[in-house]
Amino acid sequence: MTTDDTSSRPTYPTSLGTSDAESISLLGRDLARDLMGEVGFGELAMWLVTQRRPTQSEVRVFEAVLVALADHGFTPTAIAARLTYLSAPDSLQGALASGLLGGGSRFLGVTEDCGTFLHEVLEGHPEMLPADLEDDDRWDELARTAVTQAKSAGRFVPGLGHPVHKERDPRTPRLMQIAEEEGLKGPHLRLFEAIGRVHPEILGRRLPLNGAGVCGAALADLDLPVELLRGFALLARTAGLLGQLAEERRRPIGMDVYLAVDRAATYVDPAEETTK
């Protein structure tokens, strides 16, 4: 809040949407003339966050990430959204919000955790960064340092391992390839790739680089703020949840899920349990 001298009223600065009787601006552009029909939705989403118009290469990588994260079938969040829609069909926003609220540390957090982890490694070891981005040996060295430190600290390395895709997550090589095609395979993706190469020698077993992790690395290489990476996963998931709710309208499963759980309920006497 700043105050101007004459009136000492607060003013609230913004670089996003403003309007007057004649025009509507967004990001300093005329919304109707310069943005509608001229700018894609993914492009606008990046621009809104970074305040800089992205290149088409950046948009392709960004949208590939959103596509990768949009829907993973009957996840806990998709089921929660469908059950909420069943209970309150009058409030689509409530069902969407209910689904997004599962976008926390566990299921959707890997993207953010991985981007943040890579970012901290890069920030923390400026002296180890390769002069030549393609110098894989130097990346491997940094990756060894990072994995070893995580192991010593008893921390997991985010982005390693997947409950279903135990061998290989097909999203990972594909996103690497797209970033490469667009000239956007930067330090975060390269470090992540190096972690994929060196971790077995340190951890004693080979785990796949998972899709949520590579998405976090790619978003970080797009210079998006790592504190907000979860937000892009949530944006992607909003589209996925819309798909889930549209399907719930066409061919509902919410009532059957509810009944299957309710009918399988068995009462346990709390008195018995507390004596355990």
Next chain:
Amino acid sequence: MTTDDTSSRPTYPTSLGTSDAESISLLGRDLARDLMGEVGFGELAMWLVTQRRPTQSEVRVFEAVLVALADHGFTPTAIAARLTYLSAPDSLQGALASGLLGGGSRFLGVTEDCGTFLHEVLEGHPEMLPADLEDDDRWDELARTAVTQAKSAGRFVPGLGHPVHKERDPRTPRLMQIAEEEGLKGPHLRLFEAIGRVHPEILGRRLPLNGAGVCGAALADLDLPVELLRGFALLARTAGLLGQLAEERRRPIGMDVYLAVDRAATYVDPAEETTK
């Protein structure tokens, strides 16, 4: 829920995301090979809802709508999201959800209400539909019927009027133009346009066709289900809220808004009020 004969276990059908150890599918396609890098995010969002891959023309109109609806500055929902982020910075999903929950009947509902209204008029008067889409006289006739009926019923015509853009909402002609360019100016947009021409003779004053309304008409012309139109406004708004929260991180206003309200609080004795 259907049951197969041998086990009588429930099965839950879906046409969205599925996966096994080797592959990840979405909408029956290989996610990594066929969708990532090949399909835009707006395109995927439409596809997820309609189960049909949209054309590039459809995507352009659809994304123009999302761009139009993404951010309108310091709306109540943007302020709510910023205040929630101030209180709970550990939960970005909570701040986004808080903002989306304002996407109800009043501020974000016009898009859905307008699409639904136009849809019902078209469904309710099959005999009045012009054989030739460009027959403006027939559209005007249908529009007169619709506005007259709404007036008699004491209902507002959704999409008419705007608190700020009292003369003309610049998004309306622009979206009409984009739809026309793409060959997608269908019955909903034409009826809406006709309402813009004829309503003054029935209502006694001229109101602008607003941007939220034209977006609803355009989405309905894309054959998107009218019951879910609010959902697309919410998808657009998710990107806008991410922009708001990114700005709140860079240059916060939430604390100042809170303090401005809190300091202007004045206590009113409930006893006095209840005697009124």
Next chain:
Amino acid sequence: MTTDDTSSRPTYPTSLGTSDAESISLLGRDLARDLMGEVGFGELAMWLVTQRRPTQSEVRVFEAVLVALADHGFTPTAIAARLTYLSAPDSLQGALASGLLGGGSRFLGVTEDCGTFLHEVLEGHPEMLPADLEDDDRWDELARTAVTQAKSAGRFVPGLGHPVHKERDPRTPRLMQIAEEEGLKGPHLRLFEAIGRVHPEILGRRLPLNGAGVCGAALADLDLPVELLRGFALLARTAGLLGQLAEERRRPIGMDVYLAVDRAATYVDPAEETTK
């Protein structure tokens, strides 16, 4: 917003919480001295809404309603809250909010719908109200009118019928009894009871008066605003959801529910479906 003359700044009136460096007030009382330890939580909740301190009789009926509505086992909302907690265990508020968002028209709405229905019948037929509250014949007459009108309009009578308690919902006679004991069996409860007596002769079958409905009637007899009755169901449910989440911590089922649904997923080709 009102402005005072000297500064033309906005002021925001409130009769709820205020504070200064020395004291904290709520509802015009000193919070620490007059309320903490002196006023029950249910009592405060009523007071906050009505701005009037309730009697102990009113509190007993009110809390009986909250107790009746607090938890119904594995409802869709309880399952949604548990799944959200599974996905985002870092955000208890998100799991609670996710569960409350199912408190809409379908599962939690009966309380509000029933209270509102009874209220409208009473407001709409002042000439039919019995002079003597205990004149059951007059209540039956009004009930016949109300049920007949609902039937003609093709509307359901809220509060009639229950998917499980097909004969008799045990909460209904109990709440009637408690209200009677406290001298608070007012017009809403009496009309509801009369609907229970007369509806079979009009609808052709006997349905139980359900617990959600009688709760709405009791809350309306406490002079609580009918537009907010859903809010009391949500307050009750907040306690129930806390119980669900505490149990989810002790003995989780969320992961098993998720896996049971996910493993029972069967892919349906959208192309096949759209040809249907």
Next chain:
Amino acid sequence: MTTDDTSSRPTYPTSLGTSDAESISLLGRDLARDLMGEVGFGELAMWLVTQRRPTQSEVRVFEAVLVALADHGFTPTAIAARLTYLSAPDSLQGALASGLLGGGSRFLGVTEDCGTFLHEVLEGHPEMLPADLEDDDRWDELARTAVTQAKSAGRFVPGLGHPVHKERDPRTPRLMQIAEEEGLKGPHLRLFEAIGRVHPEILGRRLPLNGAGVCGAALADLDLPVELLRGFALLARTAGLLGQLAEERRRPIGMDVYLAVDRAATYVDPAEETTK
């Protein structure tokens, strides 16, 4: 999930609500007969979480905490709830959820943080616990250890300091007194009190023990799980938010808050900002 032998279907155990056609049980009791009218709402909330019926002394302390936390006037969460209600008046559950989502680390988290901090200190130093609960010297010694360790680790001591009540938070002595009256001033409250005595000698300045902190200490002394303490603050706040929304219906401020912010918006060119 356990499976019974004959069918290998999952079963979901619960000790909360269950029902059949004739009866409704909660916590193993007959809901209508044993709980409605017999058990208070705060009492039930404790019972639901702990699976043990609390004593009347415990209920008095518990409800004093809920009363203390219910409403603090125009907090960010109250404003967010009012703005959401303004935007979506059709969805009371959305407005409540929006307000609760601000119950995170910053404004509502102190209760949980303080309870957790005290709990960890007690668990971490079993050898320092006084044999006699009233041995203030021993508590002071433990408090000195805890504050010194927090200071060395660069951590704040939760529950110390308040932006408004800089000298003394009136809730703190009052809750201490109530707990003492009920014989429930246990180790958490005594350690907290000791922190209030000894911290100036370590931190170099005197800060008040705040109300949110003492509430966390009191809840922990009631043996409520420290991981869920935030949940009780949220339950209390649900009642407060209902009061806020009832007042917003009677005498709205949401639109004025929105307009005050919107009118004070000033556009900042992002290009200029990024050059900074």
